Structures are given as structure tokens and as C-alpha cells.
Amino acid sequence: MTGVTDRTDTAPEPADLTDPRAAERSAVVDLAAIRHNVRTLRTRVAPAALMAVVKADAYGHGMLPVATAALEAGADWLGVAHVSEALVLRRAGLDAPLLAWLHTPATDFAAAVEAGIDLGVSGWELEPIAAAAAAAGRTARVHLKIDTGLGRNGCTAEEWPVLVRAALDHEAAGRLRLVGVFSHLAVADEPVRPETDAQVAAFRAAVAIAEDAGARLEARHLANSPAILTRPDTHFDLVRAGVSLYGLSPLAGISSAELGLTPAMTLRAAIANVKHVPAGQGVSYGLRYRTGTASALALVPVGYADGVPRIATDAPVLIDGQRHTVAGRIAMDQFVVDLVDPVPSDPAALLGADAVLFGDPATGAPAVEEWADAAQTINYEVVTRIGSRVPRVYRNDGAAR
Numbered sequence: 515m516t517g518v519t520d521r522t523d524t525a526p527e528p529a530d531l532t533d534p535r536a537a538e539r540s541a542v543v544d545l546a547a548i549r550h551n552v553r554t555l556r557t558r559v560a561p562a563a564l565m566a567v568v569k570a571d572a573y574g575h576g577m578l579p580v581a582t583a584a585l586e587a588g589a590d591w592l593g594v595a596h597v598s599e600a601l602v603l604r605r606a607g608l609d610a611p612l613l614a615w616l617h618t619p620a621t622d623f624a625a626a627v628e629a630g631i632d633l634g635v636s637g638w639e640l641e642p643i644a645a646a647a648a649a650a651g652r653t654a655r656v657h658l659k660i661d662t663g664l665g666r667n668g669c670t671a672e673e674w675p676v677l678v679r680a681a682l683d684h685e686a687a688g689r690l691r692l693v694g695v696f697s698h699l700a701v702a703d704e705p706v707r708p709e710t711d712a713q714v715a716a717f718r719a720a721v722a723i724a725e726d727a728g729a730r731l732e733a734r735h736l737a738n739s740p741a742i743l744t745r746p747d748t749h750f751d752l753v754r755a756g757v758s759l760y761g762l763s764p765l766a767g768i769s770s771a772e773l774g775l776t777p778a779m780t781l782r783a784a785i786a787n788v789k790h791v792p793a794g795q796g797v798s799y800g801l802r803y804r805t806g807t808a809s810a811l812a813l814v815p816v817g818y819a820d821g822v823p824r825i826a827t828d829a830p831v832l833i834d835g836q837r838h839t840v841a842g843r844i845a846m847d848q849f850v851v852d853l854v855d856p857v858p859s860d861p862a863a864l865l866g867a868d869a870v871l872f873g874d875p876a877t878g879a880p881a882v883e884e885w886a887d888a889a890q891t892i893n894y895e896v897v898t899r900i901g902s903r904v905p906r907v908y909r910n911d912g913a914a915r
């Protein structure tokens with residue numbers, strides 16, 4: 515297991531479905547799917563290397579188990595937004611190359627340098643990082659970020675030669691190693707748009723300026739998931755895979771299966787109540803839904819406190835092999851499903867049965883994209899916002915078997 519040490523001492527206790535909390539509600543994460551996606555993406559981008567982006571608790575999937583599985587399957591790097599996230603990975607014993615790119619003046623650069631965390635630098639960070647390295651008698655590892663058009667973080671083209679010069683001066687003095695140059699794309703999920711071409715050209719120009727100034731770069735990186743899947747000319751030395759690592763498609767109208775990816779997360783809960791009701795029964799706050807016929811209502815014990823989007827009325831739910839639809843408003847802790855089309859033969863028998871909100875469509879589960887559409891958002895947001903009250907349950911934890 516490259517890049518993983520002392521895992522048995524540091525891994526969180528995995529929940530399993532016999533744990534009553536996890537039996538009631540869980541986000542089941544299939545680590546075999548994560549490993550499959552890593553292998554698929556690596557093959558696709560070779561000879562470029564793959565960074566597994568595990569920020570935001572691995573988009574809600576659980577940072578340490580996902581990072582471990584990704585490294586087992588051959589991911590070369592880990593990536594996060596914050597140094598605080600990177601430190602959690604290092605403290606868990608993961609020693610793979612690791613980049614953090616979003617900092618403030620309050621960021622603990624000394625701890626990052628001490629822990630061997632590579633740091634993205636857009637400008638102002640260079641001097642405090644060099645100072646932290648000098649104070650510790652260490653060499654910081656830095657990736658300079660050029661803004662090629664996203665207008666978020668990154669150095670402007672105008673300031674770039676000065677930033678490159680300053681970094682190379684610090685490198686000559688032994689305070690840092692200029693490891694990489696990177697940038698982030700704005701519209702790669704819309705392959706017909708022309709701006710990506712301009713961003714690629716601006717990136718090449720920035721890399722050329724750095725190399726002409728004497729930079730010996732190991733990692734030039736630009737591609738996020740949509741660019742990995744649609745733009746081989748963005749792969750360079752390293753790609754940064756986020757949503758695709760989790761088996762989700764970043765491209766509108768193209769499914770996970772069409773991309774050869776397997777969605778890793780299934781969100782399910784045990785049905786908490788089932789009852790027969792007459793036609794015209796109002797359902798949930800506001801009574802925005804009324805049953806059209808005599809039917810049965812199933813109560814699903816997850817709500818917006820668990821990250822289930824409140825506006826996703828009409829989202830699909832799989833119960834006993836049948837797709838049904840959310841009925842009425844989603845509340846803090848629960849929502850209701852009207853068991854019609856078809857009405858089950860014995861609704862009462864469904865008490866305690868699984869209601870599956872989303873998962874891998876290959877298993878019959880609704881796709882997370884159906885929930886994203888119902889909530890007027892994207893698959894990224896739906897999985898990432900699943901809350902801490904929902905236990906994560908890991909399937910196919912290779913290290914444990």
C-alpha cells in the first residue's frame with residue numbers, strides 16, 4: 515500500500531449496517547467503486563499522473579477512507595482546498611504527495627511546511643511561506659497558480675513574471691522548491707464553449723515564462739473532471755479529479771455509465787412509518803400535496819438537516835423495487851412518499867424497508883442527478899451536503915479484508 519502507514523491505528527471505526535444508527539439512515543460508500551474510478555481515470559489520462567481531490571470530506575464521502583482507497587488504486591497525489599484538511603490526512607499517516615491551494619493570512623504555513631504539504635501560491639502567500647520555511651530550516655514545496663480566466667484565485671498574467679522571479683530567488687536560497695505551475699478551468703463542463711482554448715493557451719504561455727526563467731517543473735496541471743473527460747490537451751503532467759473520482763458525471767446529459775464511472779454513494783433510510791389514508795389526505799407542512807386516491811403513505815426519516823434539499827419535491831425514491839416520488843414538503847428530519855403507481859399489495863410490510871434516495875442506477879437506484887435536477891442544483895452539491903447526522907458506511911474496504 516503505497517503512501518499509507520499505520521492505517522490500523524488511525525482509521526475511524528467504520529460504521530456497518532448492524533450498527534443501529536447506520537441501520538436507520540446511512541450514506542453507503544462503495545470503496546471498490548472509488549478504486550474502479552481511479553483506475554479508469556488513470557488509464558484515460560496516462561502518462562499524466564492523477565490527483566485524487568478529497569476536499570470537503572471527499573465531497574461528502576469521507577476523506578480518510580476515500581483517500582486511502584484512491585491511493586491503493588494508484589492515485590499519485592491527493593488534493594484539498596485547505597491546509598487544515600491536508601493536516602488531517604498527514605496526521606492519519608497518509609504520506610503521498612499532497613497539495614492544498616486555498617489560504618488566508620491565518621493559514622498555518624509553518625505546520626504545512628513541517629508536514630511536507632505542497633502549497634498553491636497565487637501571490638501574497640509566497641513570502642509568508644518562504645519565511646515559515648526559513649524559520650523551520652526546511653524547504654517549502656510550492657505550486658504557482660496562474661489565473662488563466664476563471665477570475666478566482668491565481669496570479670494575473672501581468673504579475674506573473676515577478677512572482678516567478680521571486681519564487682526562483684527563494685529556490686536559489688534553499689527556502690523553497692518550485693514544484694509546479696497550475697490553473698483552474700471555468701467552462702470545461704460546456705465543451706462547445708471557446709474560453710477553454712484561451713485558458714489552455716494562457717496556461718502554456720505562463721508555463722513557458724516560468725521555464726524560460728529557469729523553473730524545473732515536475733507538475734504542470736490544469737484539468738478538472740470535465741477536462742479530464744473531454745480535453746486530452748489539458749492533461750499535461752497531472753490532472754485533478756474530484757467529482758469523477760466519486761463516479762459522478764460533470765457533463766450535462768452524459769451519465770456515469772457512459773463515462774465508465776461507478777457512483778460510489780448510496781443514500782438510504784429505513785422507512786419509519788406506513789399507514790393507509792383516504793383520498794384527499796394532505797401531506798406535510800403547507801398541505802401542498804393531497805393524495806389523489808386512497809393510498810398508503812411511507813415516512814422516510816431523512817430531511818434537510820441531513821442535507822436532503824428542501825426544494826426537491828418530486829424527486830424519486832426507490833422502495834421495494836418500485837420508484838415513487840416525494841410527496842409534499844421535505845421537513846428537517848423527514849419526508850413522505852405516497853405509495854401509488856403502483857400501490858404495493860401489502861404496504862404495512864414496508865415498515866423498516868429501505869427507501870433509496872439515490873445510488874448507482876445500475877442497481878435500480880435513482881441517479882443523484884435526478885435529485886440535483888429536482889433541487890435545481892448539480893450532483894456535486896447534493897452529495898457534498900449530506901450531513902454529519904448521516905453515518906457513512908463503507909463497503910469493500912480492501913484494507914480490512
Ligand SMILES: *Cc1c(COP(=O)(O)O)cnc(C)c1O
Pocket residue numbers: 567569615698737738739740754755756757758764
Ligand atoms: C475542486 C477542484 C478540483 C476538482 O474539480 P472536479 O470538477 O470535481 O473534478 C480541481 N481543481 C481545483 C483547483 C479545485 O478546486
